[in-house]
Amino acid sequence: MTTFRNLVSSSSLNSVRDSGSKTIESMKKLKSDPSKPPRYSAAGLFVKGAKGDTWPRVWREVDLKKSYDVVIVGGGVHGLATAYYLATNHGITNVAVLDKAYLGSGGSGRNTAIVRSNYLTPEGVAFYDRSLTLYNTMSTDLNLNVMFSERGHMTLAHTDSALRTMRWRAEVNKLQNINSSVIDPQEVKKLAPSLDVSPNTRYPIQGALYHPPGGTIRHDAVVWGYARGADHRGVEMHQQTEVLDIMVEGGDGPDGKGRGGRVTGVRTNRGDISAPIVVNCTAGWATLISDMAGVKLPINTHPLQAAVTEPVKVFLPTVVVSGSLHVYVSQTDRGELVFGASVDPFATYSMKGSLEFTEELAGHVLELMPNIGRMRLLRQWAGLCDMTPDYSPVMGFTPVDGFLCDVGWGTYGFKAGPVSGEQMAEAIATQSVPKLIEPFKLSRFEDGNLVGEKGAAAVGH
Amino acid sequence: MMLVPCPNCGPRNASDLRYVGESHSRPNPNEVTPQEWRTYLYMQDNPAGLLKETWYCRSGCRQYFTALRNTSTNEFTNHPLPGNKTGAVDPSFHYVSESKSDTNDGASS
Numbered sequence: 001m002t003t004f005r006n007l008v009s010s011s012s013l014n015s016v017r018d019s020g021s022k023t024i025e026s027m028k029k030l031k032s033d034p035s036k037p038p039r040y041s042a043a044g045l046f047v048k049g050a051k052g053d054t055w056p057r058v059w060r061e062v063d064l065k066k067s068y069d070v071v072i073v074g075g076g077v078h079g080l081a082t083a084y085y086l087a088t089n090h091g092i093t094n095v096a097v098l099d100k101a102y103l104g105s106g107g108s109g110r111n112t113a114i115v116r117s118n119y120l121t122p123e124g125v126a127f128y129d130r131s132l133t134l135y136n137t138m139s140t141d142l143n144l145n146v147m148f149s150e151r152g153h154m155t156l157a158h159t160d161s162a163l164r165t166m167r168w169r170a171e172v173n174k175l176q177n178i179n180s181s182v183i184d185p186q187e188v189k190k191l192a193p194s195l196d197v198s199p200n201t202r203y204p205i206q207g208a209l210y211h212p213p214g215g216t217i218r219h220d221a222v223v224w225g226y227a228r229g230a231d232h233r234g235v236e237m238h239q240q241t242e243v244l245d246i247m248v249e250g251g252d253g254p255d256g257k258g259r260g261g262r263v264t265g266v267r268t269n270r271g272d273i274s275a276p277i278v279v280n281c282t283a284g285w286a287t288l289i290s291d292m293a294g295v296k297l298p299i300n301t302h303p304l305q306a307a308v309t310e311p312v313k314v315f316l317p318t319v320v321v322s323g324s325l326h327v328y329v330s331q332t333d334r335g336e337l338v339f340g341a342s343v344d345p346f347a348t349y350s351m352k353g354s355l356e357f358t359e360e361l362a363g364h365v366l367e368l369m370p371n372i373g374r375m376r377l378l379r380q381w382a383g384l385c386d387m388t389p390d391y392s393p394v395m396g397f398t399p400v401d402g403f404l405c406d407v408g409w410g411t412y413g414f415k416a417g418p419v420s421g422e423q424m425a426e427a428i429a430t431q432s433v434p435k436l437i438e439p440f441k442l443s444r445f446e447d448g449n450l451v452g453e454k455g456a457a458a459v460g461h
Numbered sequence: 462m463m464l465v466p467c468p469n470c471g472p473r474n475a476s477d478l479r480y481v482g483e484s485h486s487r488p489n490p491n492e493v494t495p496q497e498w499r500t501y502l503y504m505q506d507n508p509a510g511l512l513k514e515t516w517y518c519r520s521g522c523r524q525y526f527t528a529l530r531n532t533s534t535n536e537f538t539n540h541p542l543p544g545n546k547t548g549a550v551d552p553s554f555h556y557v558s559e560s561k562s563d564t565n566d567g568a569s570s
């Protein structure tokens with residue numbers, strides 16, 4: 001006779017065994033999963049090193065074909081993620097990603113890699129939260145360590161009105177199940193002991209919006225991971241391939257471009273390519289590409305600068321943002337402090353750094369963390385940001401048939417790479433607008449339905 | 462950063478001024494459709510090249526003026542003359558505020 005006790009223990013044993021064999025099964029699957037590119041491992045590194053082997057190319061270099069089903073302009077995280085999800089989720093692999101320089105040479109290789117979902121509008125929150133979900137499983141999905149570090153994200157409030165916006169944001173966030181709350185200066189001090197929370201500073205810290213799931217990621221790894229994954233499924237990446245013009249027929253503008261037209265292909269420095277679908281993923285250069293199709297965009301290109309210090313022992317556990325002081329900072333795993341600010345105050349395509357930026361940055365950082373006065377800056381750089389009036393992107397279809405945009409990413413677009421790729425791929429494959437990106441359509445500017453994110457995106461990217 | 466030629470104060474650092482944006486002529490609000498008005502409000506030319514733009518001399522003469530700048534090199538190609546707030550283009554004047562080289566390969570960390 002089986003006792004209750006036996007029953008329980010034997011069934012639980014079974015389930016343990018079951019789950020154990022399942023894990024082993026899934027591990028085996030992971031190892032040999034032909035749909036994914038191979039994994040890098042410490043053992044592999046050792047063997048290759050010992051044998052003096054060369055490493056295989058991460059993505060193929062092939063000749064440019066005369067036609068593709070989809071041509072993606074711009075090899076940053078958005079273009080590559082779109083290509084990757086077209087191939088994995090929809091089996092569309094006759095795709096070319098074209099970049100005038102090298103993959104990740106735009107904002108995707110220049111950003112400060114902050115990811116979070118505590119935005120201000122319900123549309124924004126839902127969208128960015130999906131991206132965080134994708135980032136969470138990215139290392140396994142791409143078989144590449146993208147070093148996602150959920151170290152927490154803190155936006156400081158120095159004024160009553162800032163604190164009010166934080167409360168508003170926290171409530172919007174909580175309603176959508178996002179871990180986000182307002183904390184007081186004592187809690188701020190506990191989370192980041194190096195911050196000066198005393199009331200005697202010029203802009204005393206009055207509290208903060210704390211978002212534990214936010215953090216940082218290795219942006220290069222994300223770019224390479226998507227490129228490798230897309231390549232593995234047959235997508236072609238073409239670097240040093242600059243799009244010079246877009247061919248459109250039947251539109252109401254000059255040369256048949258513009259509203260009512262239909263895309264037939266692109267002209268590049270390496271020859272013409274015909275394609276029924278062309279996607280603009282060129283961020284800071286977005287206007288130049290959409291002009292080629294005769295589509296007007298509500299975008300101004302501004303540079304955003306960032307800087308990094310020498311590495312020191314890790315002392316700053318979270319990402320810290322201060323809107324009032326126009327600065328944010330995080331510490332990398334190597335120990336460098338990475339600083340950023342708001343965009344440069346005038347529109348330009350020049351990516352030159354400026355002394356004003358460094359001076360202002362240093363002054364403001366020292367107000368927050370007076371103890372780091374003797375740290376040395378290593379480097380500073382800039383990238384181009386495609387700013388929209390409402391600090392939200394422009395995604396989906398345009399008045400030119402077959403010409404799609406995934407632009408307007410401003411200073412906050414890296415974190416949106418995965419979800420944008422996923423949704424744009426769906427839009428292309430189904431020829432309809434997915435619900436998540438519906439609010440970000442280009443026609444919202446004609447209709448006057450803007451998605452105001454400035455309160456959550458002006459400094460804290 | 463960049464020297465901006467104010468017609469009243471002469472060349473001044475860009476941080477002394479406020480960048481107002483592209484200068485577009487405003488349509489008559491009594492005659493346009495809401496769509497046309499929003500196009501005026503939101504749509505931008507954003508060229509990589511010559512741009513006609515408006516500046517406000519915030520910490521100098523407190524006047525608005527129009528200038529012509531190359532957005533790829535940040536050279537001002539006109540020199541708004543004192544009192545001429547519309548900034549007539551004087552082709553003989555070539556205002557160079559930054560050297561031409563535009564290399565920045567300091568990527569990321």
Ligand SMILES: Cc1cc2nc3c(=O)[nH]c(=O)nc-3n(C[C@H](O)[C@H](O)[C@H](O)COP(=O)(O)OP(=O)(O)OC[C@H]3O[C@@H](n4cnc5c(N)ncnc54)[C@H](O)[C@@H]3O)c2cc1C
Nearest residue numbers: 074076077078100106107108111112114243383413414415
């Ligand atoms: C300093 C800095 C800090 C930032 N910090 C953050 C952050 O913390 N968090 C965050 O989420 N976002 C951040 N961003 C924003 C983020 O980097 C961008 O929004 C994002 O990388 C945009 O990705 P993308 O793929 O759309 O474009 P990009 O990565 O800019 O790629 C566009 C590509 O298009 C190519 N291209 C342009 N013209 C042509 C042409 N004619 N033909 C072919 N190719 C062309 C370019 O070479 C480029 O590689 C930051 C940006 C900067 C500059």
Ligand SMILES: [Zn+2]
Nearest residue numbers: 470518521522
């Ligand atoms: Zn002046």
